[in-house]
Amino acid sequence: MSIKPRVIYWFRTDLRLHDSPALQAALDLKPSVLYPIWAWDSHYVYHARVGVNRWQFLLDCMNDVSQSITKLNEKSRLLVLREPAVTLLPKLLKAWKITHLVFEKDTDAYGRQRDERVIAAAEKLGVEVITRSGRTLWDSDDVVKAHDGKPTMSITQLQKAGAKVGLIAPPIDTPKSLPDPGDTALDIEQEQPDSKPDVNDKERQGEEKSYSSGISGPNGDFAVPTLQELGLKPATTPHRGGETVILERLERILADEDYTATFEKPKTSPAQFEPQSTFLTSPYLHFGALSCRYFYHRVETIVSSRRKAKKAVSEPPTSLTGQLLFRDMYFAAQAALGWKFGQTYNNDHCRFIPWHLPSKVDTKTGLVTGEYEIDDQAKETEFQRWRNGKTGFPWIDAIMRQLRQEGWIHHLARHSVACFLTRGGCYISWERGAEVFEEWLIDHEAACNIGNWNWLSCVSFYSQFYRCYSPVAFGKKWDPEGDYIRRYVPELKDMPKKWIYEPHKAPIADQKKAGVVIKGGGTEEEIGGVTAYPKPIFDFNTQRDICLDGMKNAYRIGLYGNSPKVLDGTWKELFADGAAGPTEGQRGGPGGTTGAEDADMHQHHDEDEVTTPKKSVEREKRSTKSPAVKNHKRERSQGTLDGAFKKAKG
DNA sequence: TGTGATGTTGCCCGT
DNA sequence: TACGGGCAACATCAC
Incomplete structure (x- = not known):
């Protein structure tokens, strides 16, 4: 029976x-x-x-x-x-x-x-x-097993391991019916969870009542909560969730066979809005409103029929299916590494770079605590200005404001601001950036977010740190008119095209005409009755050189998150050559800079002041070898690393 | 313990 | 206007 x-x-x-x-x-x-x-x-x-x-x-x-x-x-x-x-x-x-x-x-x-x-x-x-x-194309644990228990660190590795696991499961139809639920009467005691620390407290405008009206909710009907019940402010995003929404949109995407079959991610614009250049499937994939396997197979069907017809198709990694493979790669990396995937400390697959604002570590658990060291107050200011879209670089600020307001930004926009915060600008820990994205993205997926921050900061997955996104040139390439900036940074809506990416270079007369004054550190909305937009946090070209030197040096030293010297805090001895990062003085604890309370080490400088580049020993040598280099710098506004090194070989 | 190609998406200049 | 070369340089993989 x-x-x-x-x-x-x-x-x-x-x-x-x-x-x-x-x-x-x-x-x-x-x-x-x-x-x-x-x-x-x-x-x-x-x-x-x-x-x-x-x-x-x-x-x-x-x-x-x-x-x-x-x-x-x-x-x-x-x-x-x-x-x-x-x-x-x-x-x-x-x-x-x-x-x-x-x-x-x-x-x-x-x-x-x-x-x-x-x-x-x-x-x-x-x-x-x-x-x-x-949740993924293949079971991530199976992928890890097929990859000898190691995290998948490239698309090729993922594809090879995936092929060993087997075919991607074909989609399953929506059920035609569902069984009845049983009696929902409940006579059990509710155990209220500990609400401390409530990291989302700042998002709340009222009392958080998730648990206060009992297990079945305020009306006793097990209804889906409202933002109000959670005490949250109204949302600001125009994007709405749900399986119904995305299945309908998917049909619209797939109906355009050319778009679907020839999609190349790097050719889609980060500056396009209303509508965006991509179909915004990521948050639906995150919440499981859209099955990645269903998406994959539907695209593959179109692509393979076009391949047979000898029509143009795109291929992974840049194609639509390639995007899903990347997602699986990050999931399998996370499945192999667990908690340590999300932090530098004790992570054997994460390079150790002496970033500013490093995470605090609990050496008992080996995990980050969620807090960070402020090794330099000026760097904390830069971080806050990045977060709030007040860096004085309009392209960066527009992206950060779109992120905060709408919860979604284009993948290349994520690249731009992530590079800027870490290896190509502020030299601040990728973990700080990942936390901001975690909070604001509607499509935040731990595996993909951590993976992409690792990628962009060149601590893992990617290592070509000399390929640096310019906060000026990169945006201009996609949007020379600056429409995207005008939309999200309305202070600059009337700034002429010529200055829109670098408004601090606009003559006072042009600023006046545009109804904006480029002044201050972003704390004042108006200065002298005129709308204000901040001056840049630093001279980008100077800062980029500092970062490159720092990265080169850190790569040369070659520490990883689990290196003994990182675990015990003696890593600092190896960084005595003036590389950028919180490495000076006698500070330096496990994974970061514990002991930062030593006030003498805090070099507070004015926000508008431009930092002087600290050249590494290696760099100095190379420079003196070819004195011509010094007089051969490119225009500061458009400079890249090329300028500084041009002709250094010959 | 080589060599060259490749790697999701840099930037600038010249053609 | 699209593309290739140069810039200085990383890790990995096939050979």
Whole structure:
């Protein structure tokens, strides 16, 4: 005699009904009842950096999937239970007499830990747990296994490992019907999670009430929460989530066969807006409203039929499918490295560069604490001005403001601002930048975000640090008129094209005509009754030289996050040659610069002051070898590394 | 312990 | 206007 299965389907980052291997596994059980639930996770509410725009996108996806469930069974909908899964599920499994718990596998470091605890608790209660990989093209753990347990560090590696794992699973149809949910009456005690520290507190305008009205929410109906319930400010993004939205948009993308089959990412513009140059599928992929395998196969079908017809097609890595391969590469890298993927300290795949504003480390756990050292107050100011879109470089500021406002920026725009914050400008830790993106991006995916910051800062995946994005030239290439800047930096909307990328060079008369004064550090909106836009935080060309010297030196020294000298803090001895970074004086702790309270070491300088380049020993030697170099610098405005080294060989 | 090609997307100049 | 060379230089991989 077998008991009819009573199943909980636990939704997580798979907010869709189509092509869901885990949901299919649940339905294959032929359950007598199926409870579609969401366990409200306090980690996401309080401890992960989640801005209001991503909250709204998540709630959109939840509402949409709930409505889709109801369309298949009018008695059913998404049941949102206000308690974290780890404490909630053991009680729930008992209360609802559950036989099977089914969910999609999560290879994020946090997700894995949470799921291990849930699985252990469920199995102790005799509940069968079924998980399926569904977030990536291939199961990331399988990819790692096929790659000898190592993280995949290039697309070729991913493709080779993927081929060993097997074919990318074909898509699964949306179910035609869903079982009834069982009785939702609940008589269990709610355990309220610890809300401290609440890193998202600054996003709130009211009281955070995620857990205060009980497990079933303020109306006792397990409804999807509102931003209000979370005490959050209204969202500012125009982008809305949901499986329905993206499936419709996907058809529009695929209907344009030329676009789909010849897509090349580097040829899409970071400066285009309304509409953007790409179709913005990333946040839907993140929340699982769109299946990456479904997307992949639909594109592949079009591409292969065109290939047969001998029509032009693009290929990975720049093609649409190539973009999905990169996503899998980062997921498999994270699956192999776990928590340390997200930090420099103790990370054997992350180069150690003595960045400014390094993360504080808890040497007991080996993990970063979420705080950072302010090794130099001027660098903290630069960081805040970068974050707030007030660097005085309009291209950078426009991108950062679009990010904050809309929660999405083009991939190349991410490159530009990431390079600028780290190796090609401020020389500030990539971990600071990754945190800002984590908070503001609606498509924030830990694996991809960390991977891309690693890439751009040249600590991992990529090493051609001499390829440096100019905050002036790169934007101009895409948008010579400066329309993108005018849109997101309205202070400069009337600035002539000639000065739009470098308004501090505009004559006072032109500034006056444009109704803006280029002055100050971005703290004042108006100066003398005129709209103000800040002066640049530094002279870019000078700063780029400092960065290049620093990178060259750090590469030469060749430390990684797990090098003994990084772990014990003695790394600083190796950086006595004046390379950029917080390496001077006697400071230097594990992974960073503990002991920064030594006030004498803080060289506070005026915001408008231009820093003098510190040449490394190596660099000096090369310069003296060819004195002609000094008189052969290019125009400061457009300079690249070429200028400084031109003819150095001959 | 070589050599040359390749690597998702630099910039500038010359043709 | 699109493309290739030069710039100085990184890691990895096939040979």
